[in-house]
Amino acid sequence: MHPSLRVLSSRAHQPLIKFLGKRTFPNTPSVPHAHPAAPAEIKSQFSQFLKKIEASVKTSTPASTALLKDFWEAPERLWKQDIEEAEIEAIMTGGASLH
Numbered sequence: 001m002h003p004s005l006r007v008l009s010s011r012a013h014q015p016l017i018k019f020l021g022k023r024t025f026p027n028t029p030s031v032p033h034a035h036p037a038a039p040a041e042i043k044s045q046f047s048q049f050l051k052k053i054e055a056s057v058k059t060s061t062p063a064s065t066a067l068l069k070d071f072w073e074a075p076e077r078l079w080k081q082d083i084e085e086a087e088i089e090a091i092m093t094g095g096a097s098l099h
Contacts, residue, residue, distance in 0.1 A: 034046040068074050089097045 032046075032050055034043040038046075071079060
């Protein structure tokens with residue numbers, strides 16, 4: 001009845017996308033360097049910039065990087081705020097109730 005359908009159905013579908021293979025990621029981090037398109041003055045001073053960054057990281061206090069276990073250990077300004085009914089309505093309607 002429809003010979004073209006029988007011919008087409010006998011072939012397996014071959015996707016048009018071609019995959020390159022399994023991705024591989026480097027095991028070691030790359031050496032920091034200036035961007036290839038950076039101006040020459042930045043490229044020449046990049047080593048000095050790295051030294052300044054490393055010095056500032058070494059002098060930082062460990063208390064500034066401490067993680068909080070409970071929310072009440074954080075400053076009060078970061079605690080969850082009460083949401084007003086108008087804000088809830090705006091969220092639920094996707095902002096349509098604002099107009």
